[in-house]
Amino acid sequence: MHSTAALEGLGVKVINCLNTGIFAGNKLFTHMLLKKAGVPTPDATVAFSKDSALQALDTQGYPKIIKPTVGSWGRLISKLNDKDSAEGIIESRENMYPIYQVHYLEEFVKRPPRDIRAIMVGDKIVAAIYRNSEHWKTNMALGGVAEPCKVTQEMEEMCIKAKKAVQGDIVGVDLMESEEKGLVVHEVNNTTEYKNTVRVCEVDIPSLMLDYALKIDK
CATH class of the missing domain: 3.30.1490.20 (ATP-grasp fold, A domain)
Incomplete structure (x- = not known):
């Protein structure tokens, strides 16, 4: 966040601006902005x-x-x-x-034993995975198992709203399939990890990120 602030202070275009780091880097701030944007999110x-x-x-x-x-x-x-x-x-x-x-x-959202990580580059989900786990935490760092997730129009529209709510460019959006509410967004990641998404979806996410960066820099 400090390097982003310094670069923006020099007039540099930074992908995922300082506001994105502040908003997406804090779960309370993210929750408030998602609610204001009309994005379904856990209470x-x-x-x-x-x-x-x-x-x-x-x-x-x-x-x-x-x-x-x-x-x-x-x-x-x-x-x-x-x-x-x-x-x-x-x-x-x-x-x-x-x-x-x-x-x-x-x-505590009642859902299948998984959640969804969608990688957004601009206004498009370039790939998405299910993160499966027998534990209620599905984080890959805690042993979650990834498999490809089909992107639906509902999911993409929801993720675009979530990305814009935190003023993001390239983000990871985490969703859950609530038994009561349908899809809900519980987190937006401004420094999203994508190693396992690349591995299971066979999508060259780094190249898509670079293409996006070069395009908006013109």
Whole structure:
């Protein structure tokens, strides 16, 4: 983000601008922008103290997912099944760096044992994968297994809205197939990884990214 700010300050065109890094790099900011853009997303609550977080959980019920607003690879994301687990996990966060004391609580979405990673280059999904896992976390870094996912018009339209909501150029959009709501977007990645997408979809994503960069630079 700092190098992006420095380059933009010099008048350089940066793919995924500073705003994209700020908006997509924070789950709370992303959630708010997706809601404003009319993109279906899991219900979420933010609390700024242990007591208010527990009160929200008592009111809304369990299970819930607690996430750091800034983070990746599924780290420090926990499932809160009951009040005992919530008290223990939230108390531990209260002793961490202040950013982890922002308690972002997200609904536990009922879905198949997978989610979807769609790679956007401009206004097009160039490839998408299912990330399958027997665990409720599907991150590839935690053992998720990739397989190709067919891109639908509904998915692409939703991803275009999500990309524009965070002012992105090249992003990874993560979606879930909710039993109640259909497709929902739960994250937008401004520094998306694509190694496994290239591997299973056999799409040369780096070349498409370079072609896009050269095109908009003219």
